[in-house]
Amino acid sequence: MFAPTFVDLQGFVVGMKFVVKEVAVLRNGAVLAHYIFTCPMPWNLLTKSDKSCASWLIRNHHGLRWEDGNVSYSKVKRLITSAVLGSNGGNSGSRRMNYCVPIPDVETPTCENNISLDRRAVRILSRRYALTATEYKFLEIGINVGPPSYVEIAIGDPRRGKELLLSLETWKALYEQRQNIQNFFRNDFKDIHSFINVGPLTVRVCTVNNIKLIRLESANVCLRMTESTLHRMFDLDRCIDARFNHLIRILATVDAKFAQFSDIASTAKDPKEASNVIYASDAFNTNQIIDCELAALVFST
Numbered sequence: 001m002f003a004p005t006f007v008d009l010q011g012f013v014v015g016m017k018f019v020v021k022e023v024a025v026l027r028n029g030a031v032l033a034h035y036i037f038t039c040p041m042p043w044n045l046l047t048k049s050d051k052s053c054a055s056w057l058i059r060n061h062h063g064l065r066w067e068d069g070n071v072s073y074s075k076v077k078r079l080i081t082s083a084v085l086g087s088n089g090g091n092s093g094s095r096r097m098n099y100c101v102p103i104p105d106v107e108t109p110t111c112e113n114n115i116s117l118d119r120r121a122v123r124i125l126s127r128r129y130a131l132t133a134t135e136y137k138f139l140e141i142g143i144n145v146g147p148p149s150y151v152e153i154a155i156g157d158p159r160r161g162k163e164l165l166l167s168l169e170t171w172k173a174l175y176e177q178r179q180n181i182q183n184f185f186r187n188d189f190k191d192i193h194s195f196i197n198v199g200p201l202t203v204r205v206c207t208v209n210n211i212k213l214i215r216l217e218s219a220n221v222c223l224r225m226t227e228s229t230l231h232r233m234f235d236l237d238r239c240i241d242a243r244f245n246h247l248i249r250i251l252a253t254v255d256a257k258f259a260q261f262s263d264i265a266s267t268a269k270d271p272k273e274a275s276n277v278i279y280a281s282d283a284f285n286t287n288q289i290i291d292c293e294l295a296a297l298v299f300s301t
Helices: 048-060 073-086 168-176 178-185 227-235 237-248 251-265 271-280 289-298
Strands: 005-014 017-027 030-036 123-130 138-144 150-157 162-166 195-198 201-208 211-217 222-225
Touching: 005 048, 005 073, 017 073, 030 073, 123 237, 123 289, 138 237, 150 168, 150 222, 150 237, 162 168, 162 222, 168 178, 168 195, 168 201, 168 237, 178 201, 178 211, 178 227, 211 227, 222 227, 251 271, 251 289, 271 289
Parallel strands: none
Antiparallel strands: 005 017, 017 030, 123 138, 138 150, 150 162, 195 201, 201 211, 211 222
8 A cells, every 4th residue: 555645835825826835745654755946026016015915925825935946947847846746656547546635724724815716717820620410529838827727628518617627748648548548439349437547537437317427527627528529629639739739939039928917917906907007008000919918808897
């Protein structure tokens, strides 16, 4: 039996996202890794609301200052992943790993301005592909605005307001399992209890009104698909690859513009005027789609 690995994260909420400041990875009472990361952007580029939230956390919770840290923030994902996988003996996935990540008390507000973390993240430069004629299912890829920004893939159902959010790695793993998933639809397939784990997703077969469907499940979202919808989705793999390769090259530009616009928006006396203040600034270029979508989708209320 494997001992659980505990990942203790401390940080800040910036732009509706969690910014890791300190991480400790523990197993069997031993500290496997401990890092304090530098800030992803200067303090003066944070919005007023983000500064207020950070100040509350510094004063009342973890005491970590924004400027603390000696490990580059760009190494967050790699170092945490390495520490967690290393704690399981370098296992490549043949064994199931257990992680225990502490979750804050949901009854206790994290910040003075009580930011809701359930709000759908903003994606810009998105491309949405309809998976059905009625657009009841879609596959979307775009940039989830940071800091730091990253490319995000979503399988969604607009009728129910649900989205399964995937990294490129999870999407490719799902695509590689397409033949095994499609086998669920065979007439001679009888094991309704079968499932396939693909990263954070679980793929199952179910029957509704004598029609076989595929269930894609994450920790808190479940979507069902017919065979034709599944085929349509997998047919878009090359489109996802091409779009991802385009978006990944402009992430640094998006983050730089976001930081610049955040600073400008913080000067607005009325938050509802933030986008207008950005439009009127010398930093805004009306001929650049990044500028236009950031101002309209991220800073417009």
